[in-house]
Amino acid sequence: MPLRSDWSQRTCSLARGLDVLGDPWGMLVLREVFFGNGRFDAMKSRLGAADSVLSKRLQDLVDAGLLTRRPYDDGGRTRQEYVLTDKGEDALPVLNAVAIWSEKHLPAPSEQAHMYVVHTGCGARTTSADTCTGCGERLTVRNTSWHSPVRTPRPVPLAAAAPAPAIHPNGPAA
Ligand SMILES: [Zn+2]
Helix, strand or coil: CCCCCCCCCCCHHHHHHHHCCCCCCHHHHHHHHCCCCEEHHHHHHHHHCCHHHHHHHHHHHHHHHCEEEEEEEEECCEEEEEEECCCCCHHHHHHHHHHHHHHHCCCCCCCCCEEEECCCCCCCCCCCECCCCCCECCCCCCEEEEECCCCCCEECCCCCCCCCCCCCCCCCCC
16 A cells, blocks of 8 residues: 555646655665765664665655666675666765755754765865855766765765666676
8 A cells, every 4th residue: 555645746946856755764874875875784884774665665666767777796796786867866966955954953862863964075065955055066976975983984975876787687788
């Protein structure tokens, strides 16, 4: 049973967008993939989500065209990891905006419980979701880092859109 009604045919583009981007678990799955953490077990451990919850969101995000699967070699066994498509990368300002808004308006439960959006070009911690407030450059997945102090001591550069597959599921690509 779906969690809620299908909003994909709503007349308002915000409602249609929320049909894809309005689910908290889905957004946290995207956060992990933006962090470059696209392997199921690693995501599961970071999110503390049940297998079924994670599998459903991954499939929804693949179906919606934001993520794609890429095979990788896990000690001789081929497994699938999730990477962003161009459409998924375009959601970066949405995640940036939620983090920036939260930093501005919501209390943090601890000293370390923050997430900052950093423009790697100039090092500024930006307070705008799509443009660096330090230097004015447009933020992309290639020039943006996120800094979550509970996660890493330094900002982490984001994962770029799906590069060429590391290995091909059916042997070498033609
Ligand atoms: Zn900047």
